[in-house]
Every structure is written in C-alpha cells, then in structure tokens.
Amino acid sequence: MNGLHDEPLFNADDRSLELTPIRHHRREAHVVEELKRLASAPARSVSRVARDCAPETLVMALRAAFRRGLEDVACDIAEVLSMRIARHVRRKTSALPWRDSEERDDVEDELAVILWQCWTSLDESDEFWEIRFWNCLDRRLYDVLRRNRGRKRDIEVPVHGDLGGEHGLSTDDWVHVAMDALPREQRLAIIMKFFEGWTEQEIAAKLRVSERTVRNYIHRGLERLRAIGMEAEP
Amino acid sequence: MNRLPDEMAAEFLAEFERNPQALRLYLQRYPTFRSDLIGMAVYSSVTGGVTSKAGELADEELPEPHSDEYQLAKRMADRMRRLATSGASSAQLEGSSILGVARALGLPSRKLAQHLRIGLTVLTKLDRRLLDPTTIPDRLVTQLADALRVSVEAVRTYLNLEPTLSPRAAYRAARAPSLESAMERAALMPSISEPDLSYASEVREEAKPYTMAQQTFSEALSSAPDMTDEDKAVWLAEGNA
Numbered sequence: 001m002n003g004l005h006d007e008p009l010f011n012a013d014d015r016s017l018e019l020t021p022i023r024h025h026r027r028e029a030h031v032v033e034e035l036k037r038l039a040s041a042p043a044r045s046v047s048r049v050a051r052d053c054a055p056e057t058l059v060m061a062l063r064a065a066f067r068r069g070l071e072d073v074a075c076d077i078a079e080v081l082s083m084r085i086a087r088h089v090r091r092k093t094s095a096l097p098w099r100d101s102e103e104r105d106d107v108e109d110e111l112a113v114i115l116w117q118c119w120t121s122l123d124e125s126d127e128f129w130e131i132r133f134w135n136c137l138d139r140r141l142y143d144v145l146r147r148n149r150g151r152k153r154d155i156e157v158p159v160h161g162d163l164g165g166e167h168g169l170s171t172d173d174w175v176h177v178a179m180d181a182l183p184r185e186q187r188l189a190i191i192m193k194f195f196e197g198w199t200e201q202e203i204a205a206k207l208r209v210s211e212r213t214v215r216n217y218i219h220r221g222l223e224r225l226r227a228i229g230m231e232a233e234p
Numbered sequence: 235m236n237r238l239p240d241e242m243a244a245e246f247l248a249e250f251e252r253n254p255q256a257l258r259l260y261l262q263r264y265p266t267f268r269s270d271l272i273g274m275a276v277y278s279s280v281t282g283g284v285t286s287k288a289g290e291l292a293d294e295e296l297p298e299p300h301s302d303e304y305q306l307a308k309r310m311a312d313r314m315r316r317l318a319t320s321g322a323s324s325a326q327l328e329g330s331s332i333l334g335v336a337r338a339l340g341l342p343s344r345k346l347a348q349h350l351r352i353g354l355t356v357l358t359k360l361d362r363r364l365l366d367p368t369t370i371p372d373r374l375v376t377q378l379a380d381a382l383r384v385s386v387e388a389v390r391t392y393l394n395l396e397p398t399l400s401p402r403a404a405y406r407a408a409r410a411p412s413l414e415s416a417m418e419r420a421a422l423m424p425s426i427s428e429p430d431l432s433y434a435s436e437v438r439e440e441a442k443p444y445t446m447a448q449q450t451f452s453e454a455l456s457s458a459p460d461m462t463d464e465d466k467a468v469w470l471a472e473g474n475a
Contacts (some may be wrong), residue, residue, distance in 0.1 A: 075406070080313070086297050086303040087295070096281065112310035117317075136240050138278070145277055
C-alpha cells in the first residue's frame with residue numbers, strides 16, 4: 001500500500017461535491033452527506049465504510065479511486081456494488097427463458113464488463129450513474145438482454161399476412177401497436193411469442209396460466225391487432 | 235442504432251411505467267430513437283417493470299452467503315477485477331488484436347464468431363488482416379466494434395494495417411523457397427573448401443518482405459467450412475461484400 005491509500009478520496013470542504021464532475025447534475029442531499037462522511041475515511045477503508053451508502057455514492061467513490069490509480073480500492077467498491085445489484089439482476093434475467101444456465105451466465109458476465117466500463121468511465125454520457133443508478137443499471141441490462149436474445153432468434157412476426165395484407169405494419173409498428181392497444185396479458189403473450197421467441201409453454205409458466213389460456217391470449221390479441229391493422233388502411 | 239441519452243431514457247421508463255401510451259408520445263417526439271425506445275419498452279414489460287425512482291431499491295437485502303445471487307455478485311466482481319488488471323477498458327486496438335481484446339473482455343473467439351455469425355475461420359482471417367478491408371461489410375465492422383467496446387474507427391484502422399502471420403508461423407522464412415532456385419545455386423556453388431559468404435549477402439539483398447495475398451470477404455465466406463449457408467447468404471447480401 002502506498003501513501004494514497006491512507007489519504008481520503010474526497011475533500012469534505014469541496015463545494016463541488018454537490019455537483020457531478022461535469023456539473024450537469026446536482027446530487028441528492030443524502031448522497032452529498034454520504035460523500036462528506038467518506039471524506040474522513042482513508043481510501044483503503046472506503047469499501048468497508050461505504051457498505052451502507054447509496055449506490056450513486058459508491059459509483060462516485062469508485063471513480064475517484066480509479067482516477068487516482070487505486071485500482072484495488074475501485075475493485076473492492078465494485079464488489080460492494082455487485083452485491084447490491086445481484087438480486088435485482090438475477091430477478092430480471094430470470095424473467096426470461098434461457099437454453100441453459102450457461103447462456104444466462106454469459107449474459108450476466110457481459111453485463112459485468114459493461115458495468116465496469118461505465119463505472120470507471122469519465123465520459124459525459126456516463127455521469128448520470130451518479131444521479132440515477134438503478135435507471136442506468138436497468139438501461140444497460142435491457143441493452144445486454146436485447147443484444148443477446150435478439151440475435152439468437154429469427155422470429156417470424158405475423159405482419160403482412162395477419163395484420164392487414166399489403167398495408168400491414170412494420171415490425172416496429174407492430175410492437176408499438178401491441179404495446180398501445182392490448183390488455184396486459186395479451187400484450188405480453190404476443191410480444192413474448194413473436195418478438196422474443198418464447199414457446200407457449202414458457203409463456204404459460206411465466207404468466208402462471210395454462211398453455212390453452214396462452215393460445216387464447218394470442219388468438220384474441222392477434223384478432224384485435226388485425227382489426228387495428230385493417231382500420232389503419234387508407 | 236441511435237441511443238437515447240440516459241437522462242431521457244430514465245424519464246421515458248418512469249413515464250412508461252405509469253402509462254404504456256407514453257411509448258406513442260415518445261416515438262412521435264423522438265423518431266430517431268425509435269428502435270431504442272421500443273427495445274426498452276419491450277424489455278421493461280417482459281422483465282417485470284422498471285426501476286424508476288432513485289433509491290427505490292435502497293432497502294433491498296444483500297444476498298445470503300452461498301446463495302445463487304451471492305455467487306453471481308462474486309462472479310461479476312471477479313470479472314471486474316480481471317478487467318482492472320488487464321486494462322481492457324482502453325478504447326483502442328493499437329498494439330493488440332481483435333482476438334486479444336476479445337479475450338481480455340472475457341469473450342472467447344468461438345463466442346465472438348457465433349455472435350457475429352461469421353464462423354471462426356473468417357474471424358481468424360479478420361484478426362490477421364487477411365481480408366481486403368474494402369470488401370468487409372460496414373455492418374460487420376460496426377458489430378465488431380460494439381462487441382469489442384472500441385470505436386468503429388479503431389476497428390477500421392486495425393483492418394487496414396498490413397496482414398500478419400499467425401504467431402505460430404513466426405519460424406517461416408522471409409520468402410517462400412523454390413526447388414529450381416535451390417538447384418541452380420547448387421550448380422553454381424564452388425568447391426566447399428571455403429564458405430562463400432557472398433552468396434549469403436546476395437540472398438540478403440534479394441530477400442523481400444513476404445507479402446501475403448488478401449482474400450475478398452466473399453471469397454473467405456465461400457471457403458469457410460464452419461458457416462451455415464444461411465449465414466453466408468446474409469453476409470453476401472451486404473453491399474460491399
């Protein structure tokens with residue numbers, strides 16, 4: 001350990017603690033309080049002292065450590081953050097069907113890589129992590145899920161044949177209309193089946209209904225969308 | 235794909251959580267982010283809603299030791315530690331290779347090839363720059379840059395460098411030998427009583443760097459044994475393939 005490990009990561013008197021580094025956002029009051037509290041702790045103990053801090057505070061601390069070259073401290077803080085998000089990430093990834101646990105693990109590993117890059121980034125576009133951590137996390141999670149699940153499934157969306165002949169909707173329009181116009185169950189069943197490639201069995205398990213009910217949701221949803229598609233014709 | 239800035243994405247997801255009609259409104263307001271907005275809406279719906287408020291999960295309990303979630307947190311933290319020590323977060327390919335950067339990101343060559351749907355053979359040729367860069371589809375370059383978390387420009391710069399041999403082929407001579415030249419030289423050789431050093435210097439002067447011919451992307455596809463016809467057709471349909 002060198003001298004930097006014994007120095008605090010922040011200066012408690014620094015008024016700029018209230019603002020994010022590029023000064024685009026004002027921090028929440030509780031985050032400022034936590035940062036000031038951390039300012040009295042040596043860098044090497046931050047991951048322990050900050051265990052109960054908001055994740056926005058932890059990201060700020062991680063970046064400060066990383067900028068000073070204290071990669072071990074940054075990694076310790078990243079571990080605290082990983083513990084904090086693990087349940088949430090697993091809840092989200094478990095909502096989707098996977099071929100096997102290895103496939104899901106790969107996606108979660110990819111997420112870890114992206115998170116590390118975001119948390120150590122000094123880019124303007126990543127500053128929002130210090131303001132709305134959970135939103136940024138969900139955003140990255142959706143990106144990873146979409147990239148991984150989207151590329152594995154060539155889904156036949158019933159656009160032209162089923163939704164209004166030659167005036168059928170594009171895939172994007174189709175999802176858009178489904179989102180807008182259908183009751184929740186029909187919307188989920190149709191998006192899962194045609195956009196995400198779930199089997200009826202998987203959808204039934206997820207929605208806790210029978211496969212027959214799922215077929216019913218899909219049938220009725222498509223009927224409704226077909227009617228909308230026809231209405232949309234010029 | 236145009237990507238909505240995080241601040242706007244947070245606003246959208248919060249709005250969408252309250253009212254699914256928000257998607258229509260945002261699509262009208264930000265048509266250039268159409269695909270991104272729809273993707274977020276779909277995934278927030280199928281994964282059980284969004285986390286829209288700051289601190290909403292502040293009270294979430296930490297995972298029990300040895301639980302699945304605990305193992306997941308440990309695995310993620312280990313991956314981050316490896317990244318920190320490998321320096322893989324740099325945004326350039328300089329001094330490295332496509333496969334080297336992928337490995338540093340924890341992405342095995344096989345998986346990268348699967349992700350790009352190009353087969354390991356073509357990926358290896360890309361890595362060694364054995365393909366004419368002008369014939370490589372733009373979409374492939376973009377996907378490669380995304381997968382390696384580097385800029386498209388960095389990938390293009392890399393692909394435009396001189397071709398390289400496999401590291402295992404480093405023993406190769408500077409130029410390919412031929413039987414005829416060897417026999418001609420043997421006939422001209424004087425008695426072996428004294429070594430003829432002029433011969434060596436002559437060879438040194440004549441030796442030119444070994445240049446490797448580059449294939450076009452479509453030639454590489456047609457000779458790739460590990461790609462499906464469907465994947466080949468998709469890539470062949472790309473403009474500059």
